[in-house]
Amino acid sequence: MAKRYSNEHEWAILDGEVASIGLSAYAVEQLGDITFVELPEIGAEADKDDSIAFIESVKAASDIYTPVGGEVVEVNEELEDKPELLNEAAETTWVFKLKVSDASEFETLMDEAGYKTYIETL
């Protein structure tokens, strides 16, 4: 399935019933050098738009909101030691994976073109 984006600048890709969640290149560029990522706990349940992870950069600290609801099944532990991976390749570095509870939530998200238009308005 194609990549979808949220207003909060997270992206999601659905593969079967598992969605990979990451941050948009735009968001990472705004944050600057990423210094720390607090990952969610495996097994944690979250609703769409819940804050379940946290990111710190040299400039700011902000929450990561999950664009779709579900159960956390995997976290990208590499980010604990190498948060800069997000600066290097935000659009291909997933932060956590969710077993999605309601795939229809994807329909509320933007496609790449929609997101591009959205960030131009910011």
Added chain:
Amino acid sequence: MPYTPHTAQDVQKMLDIIGIKEESNLFDAIPQELRAKSFNLDEGLSEFEVFDNFAALANQNDTSKVSFLGGGYYDHVIPTAIDALSTRSEFYTAYTPYQAEASQGTLQALYEFQSMICELTGMEATNASMYDGGTAMAEAALMAIRIGRKRKKIIIDSGVNPIYIKIVKTYLAYHDLEVIVLHVKSDGSDKETLLDMIDDSIAGYIFQNPNFFGSIEDYSDIVKALHEVKALAIMSSYPIALGILQSAKDVDADIFCGDGQSLGNYLGFGGPSFGILACKEKYIRNLPGRIVGITDDAEGRRSYVLTLQAREQHIRRDKATSNICSNQNLMALRATIFMSLIGKEGFVKLSNQNYNNSSYLKDELSKVDGVSIYNQNPTFNEFVIELPISSTDFINKMEDKNFFAGLKLDALYENFENRVLVSATEKRTKAQIDEFVACVKEIV
């Protein structure tokens, strides 16, 4: 600091600039019915009268008595160099620096403070100080809860200072948590009950060594059991004891907390003091408070900064690690000067002197007919005596003989009517201890 009042002209000038007629207009936004009718304040006093007033109050303090009081705050020697250096105007403020990086001297002092605290406790990370020992413990408990994520239980050992336990319970009262306090069965920890309780629902266990009764125990086995279920071990201690006893690192504790009064701060009426909170490096992002770091400036010069501030309120808002956004700067500075003066070897000597003096006192008191020692475990610089008379009677009679003889434990524990916590620091001379014991003999 001199008092500089505003003259009538000053006030008028300010009113003119902001464009209001009189001072009361500043409060126009507050509805009339919500304003205080009166503040019941006395008429103002002249400078001379103020001095007189406070001198009269100060004269009511009894500073003549020899203190054998312990239980958290102790009568230690305070080198005069501490007053001389800490009151230098470059340093002298009770407050944490607000334009922090503009105060490089203060930040450097705090950086040295942190380094010394890490060395003393064996922990890898610490902050620039907390309010006091009790609130540091409460923050340690909250750290364990954050790190434990879904875990909602904190166990507090029976030997933890009962006042600290109250503070922890107050801090945690409005969190969805369970605080379990173990019952006092003896002077030591009830390890059997404790080991039965340790499971993966526990976020952390708080113990104090030496504990409130003065007893020393080895907690390594408990810490190991906690780590097996990924629960944290929080150790509280009395800094002076760390000169000779196991540090937090020695028992592999995850978080250390304690009170810093004993490091060069006056007893006052229980303060001001400061709290110590330190941890393993992997938990530093859950450590509250200000942390001073070291870096290079644009010209490559060594400089000090407040670091990891994303933990704090002004950046992380409601998800901050704590609402503490200050530290006990002046008290931490005094501790830094104290530790620099005493030095590493001096600290061990100081610790030994405390142990030796109180061991002598303990031996002598145990020889007095009718007096026995409650502690089954070894002790550091305080212990509990059991008396044939009530503790109130004992304390009062000793006070007539010019001693603050100790802390009555019946105010803090049930069935402790005849028990008193007694302490002897390095400051107590052999003559004072002998006199104390002679008076006890007369009284009981």
